[in-house]
Amino acid sequence: xxxxxxxxxxxxxxxxxxxxxxxxxxxxxxxxxxxxxxxxxxxxxxxxxxxxxxxxxxxxxxxxxxxxxxxxxxxxxxxxxxxxxxxxxxxxxxxxxxxxxxxxxxxxxxxxxxxxxxxxxxxxxxxxxxxxxxxxxxxxxxxxxxxxxxxxxxxxxxxxxxxxxxxxxxxxxxxxxxxxxxxxxxxxxxxxxxxxxxxxxxxxxxxxxxxxxxxxxxxxxxxxxxxxxxxxxxxxxxxxxxxxxxxxxxxxxxxxxxxxxxxxxxxxxxxxxxxxxxxxxxxxxxxxxxxxxxxxxxxxxxxxxxxxxxxxxxxxxxxxxxxxxxxxxxxxxxxxxxxxxxxxxxxxxxxxxxxxxxxxxxxxxxxxxxxxxxxxxxxxxxxxxxxxxxxxxxxxxxxxxxxxxxxxxxxxxxxxxxxxxxxxxxxxxxxxxxxxxxxxxxxxxxxxxxxxxxxxxxxxxxxxxxxxxxxxxxxxxxxxxxxxxxxxxxxxxxxxxxxxxxxxxxxxxxxxxxxxxxxxxxxxxxxxxxxxxxxxxxxxxxxxxxx
Amino acid sequence: xxxxxxxxxxxxxxxxxxxxxxxxxxxxxxxxxxxxxxxxxxxxxxxxxxxxxxxxxxxxxxxxxxxxxxxxxxxxxxxxxxxxxxxxxxxxxxxxxxxxxxxxxxxxxxxxxxxxxxxxxxxxxxxxxxxxxxxxxxxxxxxxxxxxxxxxxxxxxxxxxxxxxxxxxxxxxxxxxxxxxxxxxxxxxxxxxxxxxxxxxxxxxxxxxxxxxxxxxxxxxxxxxxxxxxxxxxxxxxxxxxxxxxxxxxxxxxxxxxxxxxxxxxxxxxxxxxxxxxxxxxxxxxxxxxxxxxxxxxxxxxxxxxxxxxxxxxxxxxxxxxxxxxxxxxxxxxxxxxxxxxxxxxxxxxxxxxxxxxxxxxxxxxxx
Numbered sequence: 001x002x003x004x005x006x007x008x009x010x011x012x013x014x015x016x017x018x019x020x021x022x023x024x025x026x027x028x029x030x031x032x033x034x035x036x037x038x039x040x041x042x043x044x045x046x047x048x049x050x051x052x053x054x055x056x057x058x059x060x061x062x063x064x065x066x067x068x069x070x071x072x073x074x075x076x077x078x079x080x081x082x083x084x085x086x087x088x089x090x091x092x093x094x095x096x097x098x099x100x101x102x103x104x105x106x107x108x109x110x111x112x113x114x115x116x117x118x119x120x121x122x123x124x125x126x127x128x129x130x131x132x133x134x135x136x137x138x139x140x141x142x143x144x145x146x147x148x149x150x151x152x153x154x155x156x157x158x159x160x161x162x163x164x165x166x167x168x169x170x171x172x173x174x175x176x177x178x179x180x181x182x183x184x185x186x187x188x189x190x191x192x193x194x195x196x197x198x199x200x201x202x203x204x205x206x207x208x209x210x211x212x213x214x215x216x217x218x219x220x221x222x223x224x225x226x227x228x229x230x231x232x233x234x235x236x237x238x239x240x241x242x243x244x245x246x247x248x249x250x251x252x253x254x255x256x257x258x259x260x261x262x263x264x265x266x267x268x269x270x271x272x273x274x275x276x277x278x279x280x281x282x283x284x285x286x287x288x289x290x291x292x293x294x295x296x297x298x299x300x301x302x303x304x305x306x307x308x309x310x311x312x313x314x315x316x317x318x319x320x321x322x323x324x325x326x327x328x329x330x331x332x333x334x335x336x337x338x339x340x341x342x343x344x345x346x347x348x349x350x351x352x353x354x355x356x357x358x359x360x361x362x363x364x365x366x367x368x369x370x371x372x373x374x375x376x377x378x379x380x381x382x383x384x385x386x387x388x389x390x391x392x393x394x395x396x397x398x399x400x401x402x403x404x405x406x407x408x409x410x411x412x413x414x415x416x417x418x419x420x421x422x423x424x425x426x427x428x429x430x431x432x433x434x435x436x437x438x439x440x441x442x443x444x445x446x447x448x449x450x451x452x453x454x455x456x457x458x459x460x461x462x463x464x465x466x467x468x469x470x471x472x473x474x475x476x477x478x479x480x481x482x483x484x485x486x487x488x489x490x491x492x493x494x495x496x497x498x499x500x501x502x503x504x505x506x507x508x509x510x511x512x513x514x515x516x517x518x519x520x521x522x523x524x525x526x527x528x529x530x531x532x533x534x535x536x537x538x539x540x541x542x543x544x545x546x547x
Numbered sequence: 548x549x550x551x552x553x554x555x556x557x558x559x560x561x562x563x564x565x566x567x568x569x570x571x572x573x574x575x576x577x578x579x580x581x582x583x584x585x586x587x588x589x590x591x592x593x594x595x596x597x598x599x600x601x602x603x604x605x606x607x608x609x610x611x612x613x614x615x616x617x618x619x620x621x622x623x624x625x626x627x628x629x630x631x632x633x634x635x636x637x638x639x640x641x642x643x644x645x646x647x648x649x650x651x652x653x654x655x656x657x658x659x660x661x662x663x664x665x666x667x668x669x670x671x672x673x674x675x676x677x678x679x680x681x682x683x684x685x686x687x688x689x690x691x692x693x694x695x696x697x698x699x700x701x702x703x704x705x706x707x708x709x710x711x712x713x714x715x716x717x718x719x720x721x722x723x724x725x726x727x728x729x730x731x732x733x734x735x736x737x738x739x740x741x742x743x744x745x746x747x748x749x750x751x752x753x754x755x756x757x758x759x760x761x762x763x764x765x766x767x768x769x770x771x772x773x774x775x776x777x778x779x780x781x782x783x784x785x786x787x788x789x790x791x792x793x794x795x796x797x798x799x800x801x802x803x804x805x806x807x808x809x810x811x812x813x814x815x816x817x818x819x820x821x822x823x824x825x826x827x828x829x830x831x832x833x834x835x836x837x838x839x840x841x842x843x844x845x846x847x848x849x850x851x852x853x854x855x856x857x858x859x860x861x862x863x864x865x866x867x868x869x870x871x872x873x874x875x876x877x878x879x880x881x882x883x884x885x886x887x888x889x890x891x892x893x894x895x896x897x898x899x900x901x902x903x904x905x906x907x908x909x910x911x912x913x914x915x
Contacts, residue, residue, distance in 0.1 A: 343663060347821055458662045458671070461825050462678050465697070465832060469682045472692040486692040487557060 016106075016148075030128050034105065036145035040069055043141075046132055047071075053135070060090050060116075060144075062101035066108075067145040076138030078157030085118045086140065086153060102146070109147040117142075121154035133211055163189070166268040166290070168435055171307040178268045183213050183287035186270075190217060190283075193274040198222070204235065207243040213287040214249065217273070222280045224513045227296065227477050231282045246286040246293050253295075256474050260443055262436040263476040265294040265302065272306045280514030282477075296477035296512060300485070300496060303327055305433035308499055316499040324497060326431035330441045333425045334371045335448040335460055337418070341367045343456030359415040368453035370414055374422040375445065377404055382426070483511040504531045556758045558767040560691040564837060565604075565748050565771035567698040570778065571646075571834030572653040572883075573744030575802050575827070577779060578786035580737050582795040586729020587721050589792060590783040596741060597776030603894035604748035604772045608765040610902035611752045613909070615761035619752040620848035626904055635897070636849050639749070642889050643842035644862070646746070648869035649879050649886065650835045651675055654828065655870070657800065661824055672870050679832065680863045683839035684856035687757050690840055697829040702778065704826030705802075708819050709785045711809045720791040721784065729792065740880070742887035742894075744779065747834075748772060749893055750841050799876065802827065 032039050040055065047053045056070040068090065072082065093116045095101050101108065113122050125131050125141075126149045135141050138156035163185070166178030179186045187201050198221040205211045214235065218228050234253040243249070246266070255263045267273060268290040273283045276294040284293040303323050308316045341360070345353045363370060381400035385393035405423070408414040425445070432438035444467075451459040474481035484492030492509045494500045508514045556564070581589030614622040619639060624632030655671040663671065682693060723729075732738065751768050755761055786801045789808060798804050806820035839859065847855035873879040 344821065347818055455666060455670070455674070456663055457821065457825060458658050458666075458828070459674070461828050462674055465678055465693070465829070466681060468696060469685065469689065469693050472696075473685060473689045480692065482692065482696075486695045488559065488695065 012106075032126050032128060032131070032143075032148045032150055034146055034148045036067055036069060036143055039143050039150075042128060043071055043132070043143075046128070047135065056087070058087065058091055060112075061093065062095045063099065064102050066102060069143045070140055071135055071143065072140040072155065073135060073138065076136075076158050077140060077155040081119065081153075081155045081157070082140055086142065086155075089116055089118050090142075105146040106148075109144055109149045109151055112142075112144060113151055117151070117153065119153045119155070123152050124149045125152050126150070133205070136211070137213075160185075169267060169269050169272070169306065169433060171269075171305070171310070173310045174269075174307050175271050177270050179270060179285070179290040179292060181288050181290060183215055183285055186285050186290075186292070187215055187217065189270045190273060190277070193270065194219070194277065199277070202232075206235065206238050206240065206249070208239075208241050210242040210244070212243040214243070215285040217277065217283040217285060219277050219280070222278070222508070222514045222516050223282055224280060224515065227280075227512070228282055230477055231284065231295065235284070243286065245289045246284065246291045249284060249286060250293055255476055259470065259474060260440050261299065261471065261474060261481070262302065262434075262440065263295070263297065263474060263481065265297040265434065266291050266436055267294060267306075267434075268292065269306050275306065275309065278519075279508050280512040296479040298476065298479060298483050298511060299437075299471060299474075299481050302434040302437035303432060304495075309502070313499050313501045317497075320497055320499060323431055323433070326428040327441070329428035330425055330432065330438070331444060332448065332460070333428070334375065334421055334445060335452040337421045338367050338371055338449055339452040339456045339460055342453060347457075356415075356417055359417050362412055363415050364413070366453070367418070368449060370418050371422065371449055372446070374405075374408075374414060374418055375425070375449070378422055378426045379442065479511050484509070500531060554757060554759045554761075555688045556691050556754065558758070558760060558763045560695055561751070561754065561758055561764060561767040562771040562774070563695050563698055564691055564754065565750065565768055566702075566774050567694040567830070567833035568750055568837040569745060569747030569771070569775045569834075570698070570701070571831045572650050573741075573746075574779065574782060574830075575653075575800050576880075577741060577744045578783045578801045579796050579798055580741050581783050582787055582792040583737050584731055584734060584741075586726060586731075587723065587787060587792045588725045588729070589787050589795070590721075590780050591725065592738075592741070593783045594776060594780045597745065597772070597779060600742075600745040600748070600894065601769060601772040601776065603898070604751070604768050605765065606902055607748055607894070607898050608751055608768045610898055610905060611755045612761060612764060613902070613905045616756055618754075618756055618844075618848055620845055622905075623901065626901060626908065633849055636845055639752075639893075640842050640845035640849070642749070642886075642893065643838045643845065644866075645882070645886050645889070646838040647676075647679075647835060647842070647862075647866045648873060649883050650831055650838070651679075651866060651870040652873040652879050654831050654835075656876075657803075657824060658828075661803070661821060668871075669867075672867060675832075675835070676863050676866050676870075679835045679839050680859050682832075682836045683843060684859040687754065687840070687844075690836060694833045694837065698833050701826045701830040701833070705823060705830070706778070706781070708806050708809065708823045708826075709782060709802075711819065712785060712789055712805045715808055716785065716788045717791075718788065720788050736884060739887050739891065740884050742890045743883045745775070745894075746886065746890040747775075747837075749890075749898070750837065752898075753841050753844060 030042070044055070048055065052074045054070075054072055054074050056072075058068055058070070059065040060068055070082065070086065090112075101111065109124060113124065125134065131141050131150050131152065134152045138158065140153045140155045142151040142153060144151070160182050161180050163177050163180055165176040169178075177189065179189070183203075191199065191201070196219065198219050199217070200220050201215050201217050203213050203215045206214050216228070216231055216235065231253070235249070238249065238252045240248060240252070250262075250264050250266070251257065253264070265272075265276070273285075273292050273294060276283060281294050281296065284295070286292075303320075305319070305323075308319055311319065340348050341356060345357070348356075360367070365373070377400070381396060381404075384400070385396045388396055401423070405414075405419045409416050409419055429438050429441055432441065448460065448463060451463045455462075471482050472480075472486065480487060483489060484496055489510055491507055492511055494505055494507075495509065506519060507517050508519060510517070577593065578589065581592045583589075585592045611619070614625075617625075620632075620636040623635045626632065627635060651672050654675055655668055658671050659666065659668065682690065748768055748771065751764060755764055758764055758767075782802070786798075786805055787795050789805060790798065790801070795801060802823060803820045806823040807818065809819045839862070840855070843855040843858040843862065846852075846858050852858070873882060
């Protein structure tokens with residue numbers, strides 16, 4: 001049967017063969033050969049040693065029976081699709097006797113794709129490397145005897161977690177959907193929120209061994225092209241064997257790798273990514289993780305919650321202010337307390353100073369050590385409650401927090417005021433909406449406490465200046481980290497400590513230099529002008545700016 | 548060097564750089580000097596000299612704008628010839644450098660008398676010089692941002708505290724206006740000494756190549772000088788108005804005394820003088836940071852070094868050594884008197900002369 005099929009080689013086939021050899025020498029190949037047996041041997045050699053790789057042989061009833069082979073990985077595919085739309089379609093297809101399918105071998109694969117397969121996404125591939133990657137990603141390769149091209153059918157489908165409410169960024173108001181571990185489902189969620197032809201989703205594979213899909217998402221008519229190309233360039237430079245989480249990418253592409261401040265925002269909220277895209281940012285989504293990366297980002301933005309924009313603006317302003325105070329507390333409160341208690345008790349009102357001194361009487365440790373021990377205890381409790389399964393975690397929090405604190409105070413080891421300070425600090429650090437920046441503040445708190453013990457308020461001011469110099473030097477993809485405060489940007493202050501009403505947010509943040517500045521709202525140059533033109537009055541004119 | 552030579556400073560940042568440079572150690576002693584010179588009308592002296600310096604600043608900007616793409620180091624060599632130009636640049640660097648020991652020493656003194664009575668002097672001076680060097684080794688863009696934030700905080704806090712102190716303000720302390728028996732304008736040493744408080748706008752000759760719109764530099768500089776004059780005058784009026792001129796003359800740190808006089812029941816902090824001190828610490832820091840940067844930048848330009856950072860760190864021990872030489876109030880007053888002399892010479896003699904020279908040269912080029 002096989003012999004019959006072999007025909008004398010045409011000159012065009014010889015030419016093709018030559019081209020293939022040339023390409024192989026250039027390191028692009030190896031490529032598939034027209035002989036099915038050779039291809040199968042090659043594939044078996046490459047991936048056939050694992051039991052989950054299935055090789056399914058069958059015959060197609062064309063004008064002559066043609067041998068074919070399906071290769072796929074069990075568990076990564078949808079069985080129904082392979083059974084019904086590939087196997088069933090191919091084996092039951094009956095060609096007309098006059099139609100000489102087998103005569104033009106080169107076109108055979110193409111014709112099978114066009115006339116027989118009832119699969120929506122099929123492509124032709126002749127490079128073995130690509131074919132193997134496709135098989136390992138859950139696609140099915142169809143090899144037909146006599147054809148030097150494999151048909152790659154999209155049959156992906158595997159067990160996965162559904163769309164759930166994000167665990168790390170809960171919100172009172174706002175959509176309750178978060179990303180999951182499937183890249184396609186994540187990009188689809190973004191697509192569902194922005195039905196704009198300018199929404200670009202570019203995927204690439206990173207990781208020599210893991211071949212993880214990574215998608216760059218941006219709005220082409222808004223995002224600054226330099227930022228997009230910069231992100232792409234940096235992604236292309238990543239040399240790694242396996243990519244397990246977007247944190248790997250983050251470490252490779254962030255601007256100040258030595259700094260403890262994150263220059264890339266991490267989120268699992270869909271709305272957050274969408275809001276970022278609308279501001280002209282670029283998002284990077286990674287397969288197998290719900291955590292998306294948003295860049296560029298400013299320091300303050302790490303303290304904004306997605307929810308800020310879903311509440312009415314007076315409430316949003318209050319939330320922002322509270323969070324800024326929490327930021328200040330989580331960084332400075334223990335240090336300030338130490339500085340006042342050790343070096344400058346004359347700064348606090350007399351009665352309060354007396355109270356503090358009174359509660360500290362008989363405490364066997366210096367203030368710094370007392371604070372350090374309590375902070376360490378809190379950190380350990382926090383870490384332990386994260387590791388323990390749900391209900392136990394809360395128990396640990398209560399036993400550790402209440403029990404330890406109360407016992408330590410009763411035993412006279414710790415002053416009650418220090419307990420208040422440490423508890424307030426811990427609670428404040430939970431108020432940070434971004435996990436990354438909360439850790440940064442926790443880390444910075446300890447050196448500041450030490451500085452306060454050694455040199456009081458003077459040391460704290462000096463340390464703050466050092467911190468400020470460091471922060472002023474950080475850029476996130478070209479955007480100053482402390483923007484819009486320094487360099488001062490009046491237009492961007494509309495979304496800083498104060499959140500102006502949505503209709504007054506006429507411009508996108510200028511810090512990211514978007515291609516299109518106005519959000520397509522009412523006509524006004526600045527947000528304070530817009531504040532005096534409420535939307536109702538404007539609508540009478542009946543025209544939007546972009547119309 | 549590319550990132551450095553890019554034009555990145557906005558006019559606002561230029562204004563704040565000059566304000567940050569100018570307001571520093573000088574402000575604390577200015578009211579007492581003014582009271583010594585003109586009695587109850589001391590603020591007139593501050594205002595008048597301030598306006599004079601504003602004029603000088605205008606000349607300095609005009610001179611700088613003759614060559615918007617070059618710093619003083621390059622342009623002076625073109626004007627005066629290489630040896631003289633280098634000599635003048637070195638003189639300029641030394642001028643900027645001379646501020647540093649004084650600022651360090653004044654800061655250390657104030658920290659030691661108020662915030663940290665027990666800390667050894669080497670610790671306070673050393674840590675301050677280290678932080679200055681850390682900042683000064685960065686590029687101008689970063690410096691401008693740090694300066695922007697610090698000087699704004701310092702000014703706002705300062706003005707806030709001074710306004711609180713107005714509860715003790717008595718208008719009669721400012722009377723009589725320009726009484727003959729209170730005028731001691733012949734006291735040259737004190738008069739010249741006040742120039743120390745106005746030094747700073749000379750830096751425009753160095754930073755012009757880094758400004759986004761050099762044509763707006765004149766406006767930015769004038770704004771800065773007027774801000775400084777406004778703050779100084781307001782401060783002097785407040786101090787003399789609260790304490791009366793006789794007491795003002797006797798007070799070494801008038802600002803701190805002013806803040807100490809404030810009583811606020813509602814505020815959680817008992818003493819406002821320390822708050823003012825911390826605000827003023829950032830003002831003195833910006834002065835130190837900018838003079839440090841300018842001195843190192845000038846030297847690095849003279850020697851055509853790729854970066855100014857090594858010079859910054861090399862200068863640090865020298866600054867520490869010099870600051871220890873300033874033993875007490877009188878020695879550093881002496882030192883700041885010489886800086887004042889230099890300030891006067893640069894502002895009213897050298898810069899105008901160079902400006903004239905550059906004008907003549909341009910005219911010569913045009914006719915020739």
